[in-house]
Amino acid sequence: MKETFRRLAIKYRYSLILLRQLVITDFKLRYQGSVLGYVWSLLRPLFLFIILYIVFNNFLRIGSTIPHYPVYLLLGIVLWNYFLEVTNLGISSIVSKGDLIRKLNFPKYVIVLAGSFSAFINLLINFVVIAIFMAIGGVELHWSSFLIIPLLAELFLLSLGVAFFLSALFVKLRDLNYIWEIFLQAAFYATPILYPLSLVVEKSDFAAKLLLLSPVAQIIQDARSVLVTTQTTTFESVFGSGGWYRLVPISLTFIIVIVAAWYFRRQSPKFAEEV
C-alpha cells in the first residue's frame, strides 16, 4: 500500500514538473522574435475591441438594443477564440511532438494539458482588457458576477476534452485538422457570437433553443449575462426557468471529457508507433 502511494507520488511529480516546464517553454516561444513580445497578448484584444466598436457603433446597428454591445461582443469573441486556440493547438499537439514521443517515455497527456494551460493564461490576460473596458463603459458588477468562475471552468474542461479527443484521433486520421477547421467556421456562425440570440428567437424559437444546447453557446451567453448585461438571451429566457434542458450543455461537456479521456488513454501507448 505504502509502495503504491510512493509510486503514485513519483509518477505525478514527474507530470507536474514536465507540465510546468512545457507551459513556460510554450509562453517563451509564443512571441519569439517579436519586438513587443508579451505586450501583444494585451494589444490583440484591445485592437479587436476598437474595430468592433467602430463597426458596430457606426455601420452595423444589429445590437443596438443591447447595452454595452461592443464589450458584449468582445467577451463572446474572446471566449470563442479560447476554444478555437485550445482545440487547434490540441489537434496537432501529439503529432508535432512525435520526435520526442519516439525517443522518450513520458505521460503524453501532459502535452495536451500544457497547451490548454498556456492558452488559459492568455485568456486571463484578455480578461484584464475586458475588465478595463467594462470599467470605462460603466458596466455594473454584482455578486452574481462571480459565476464567471464556474463558467470558465466549464469552458476549460470542454476545450480540454475536445483537444484530448482530437489530438489522439489526429494520429490516425490526418485529414482531421481540415475537417475541424471547416467545422469551426460553421460553428462560429451557428453560435451567437457576432449577433444577438434575440434575433434568432424572433425568426424561430426552435432554432434558438437548438443553438443554446451547444455548451459553447451556453457558456458565452451565460458569461455575458453574469458579466455584461442581464438583457442577454439565456436559457431561462428561451426555455423558461427550471427545465431539465438546463443540464444538457453541462452534461454534454462531461460526456465529452469522459469519452475523450477514455479514448486518449486507450490510444496513448500506441502513439510512439503511429506518429
Place this chain on the structure above:
Amino acid sequence: MNDDIAIRINKVSKSFRLPHEKKSSIKSIFTSIGKMHGSYEVQHALKNVSFEIRKGEFFGIVGRNGSGKSTMLKILAEIYQPSSGSVDVKGKLVPFIELGVGFNPELTGRENVYLSGALSGFSTVEMDQMYDDIVQFAELEQFMDQKLKNYSSGMQVRLAFSVATRSKADILLIDEVLAVGDADFQRKCFDYFKSLKKSGVTVVFVSHDMNAVREYCDKAVLIDQSKLVTIGEPDSVAGAYTRLFTDESEAPKGEETQTRWGNRGAEFESVKVTRRITNKTDNLSMVVGVKFNQPIVKPIFGFTIKDPSGKAVTGVNNQILRQKTGSYKKGDKVTVEWRVSNIFSNGKHSVDVTIIGEDGVTNYDWWEEAAQFTVEKDIVTPYITSPDIKVEING
C-alpha cells in the same frame, strides 16, 4: 524476481502493422471500404525473445540493421509496448537513446538545460543546484544565453551529454549515442560509462562496434532476424555477429535476366562473398559453386569488382593468370575460390562473375552484380583503391 537480476525479458514478441496503403486520409478510407482489414502486412520485429540482465552488468545488444535490436531497446525504455510477453525492470531506468531529445533550437542554452532536466524528471529547484556543474562540465560558460540554433553541433552534443549524465539511474540504456562526436568525446563518454559501472549501475549497450563490445561488455546478446541467436561472452557473440556478414547470395532461378545471361552449359549455383570489409580484413574472399550441364574442356572462370560508381576496380580470369583448368563432365561440380588483397576504398562494391569457353567467345554464364560487399574503413585514400600503404620517413 531474483535479487541480482536488473531486467528480465520474458518471451517478448513485437509486431508492427504496416498498411499497404496508409489509410490516414478520408479518401483512402472511402475507396477501401469493405477491405479495410485486409490490406496490411504484419512485420515481426521480435519473436519470442527471453534473456536476463544482471545488476551491475555492462550488457551488449548487437545485431544488424533491422534485426530488431532497436525495437528491443525501445521496449526496455517503455516507448513501445510488447505485443506479447513481459519485461520486468528493477530500479530506475534512464534511456540514452539520443542525445538532446527535446532540445528546442529557439531557446537559449540555459532554457534548454531546464527543459531537458524537466524531461529527465528534475524540478527547477533541483536544476538550480546542478546548473553550474552542468555548464562547467560542458565547457560552455560564455554561451549559455545564446540560442541553441547558434551552437555548433559539437557544442549541442556536449551540453546534451552534460545534462544527461546528471540522471540518477540504476539502469542506463545506450543506443549508438557514441556514434556522434569526435574521438575525444567518445572516449569521455566511455570513461563516464565505465565509472558508472564501478558504482554498480547496470548498462545496456546497443552497438555495431564489435571492438567496443569486446572492450567494455561483460556479456552480450546477438539478435538477428527478430530472434535471439546467441548470448554469452562478448568475444563469441562478436564473432557470431561478424560471421553474419559472410553469407550466400541467391542465384536468380530460371530464365535470363538483365544482369545474367549465357547458354548455361555451365552455371553458377552459389556465390559467397565476405560481406563487410574493414581495415582489419586481410583478404576479400569469394567462393563460387559451379555446376556443369554439359561436358566442357578448359573453361575460363573470371570476376570483376566494381566500385560504388560502377568503375571496375580489379578483376581476373584463368586466361590472364595463364592457369589451365581441367575437363569436366556433365553433372560435375566445382568450387572456385578467389582471395583478393584488401585494396578497396569505402562503399558498396559489386562483383560480376563469368564462365566462358576456351575460345573466349562462348558464353556459358555471365552474371553481373552477382554479389555485393560493403567496405567500411576508418582510413581510406580519396582514390579508387586504398591498399595497405606503409610510410617510412627517414633522416
